[in-house]
Amino acid sequence: MTVHKAQGQGMKRVIVDLAQCRGTEEPYTMxxxxxxxxxxxxLRPFLGSKLRCPPSEEYRDERTRIGSL
Structure with missing residues (x-):
């Protein structure tokens, strides 16, 4: 199942492959x-930077937009 298909679902058991993640949103969602x-x-070892990388540009832009409301 893709990350996008899984959004909004709660599951009893989840197997994740964090080594293949892009950005910061995918690991969180997974x-x-x-x-x-x-x-x-x-599933397998992954670099800690997968969870500590800075937020995406889209996320930063949205936070700025919301903050200006």
Whole structure:
């Protein structure tokens, strides 16, 4: 299942491949689908920078736009 198809769904068991993620939104979406930590399995090792990279330009632009309302 793709990250986009999984949005809005809660699942008992989730297997994620964080090594293939792009940006910061994908890892968050993938991990947050699991209803509990016990139901989360990470397929293989990944770089910590996958979770610590700066927000995307689109996200920063949207935050700026919302802040100006």
């Amino acid at each position: 991990i947050s689908r699991a209803k509990s930590l016990a139901g989360l399995a990470i």
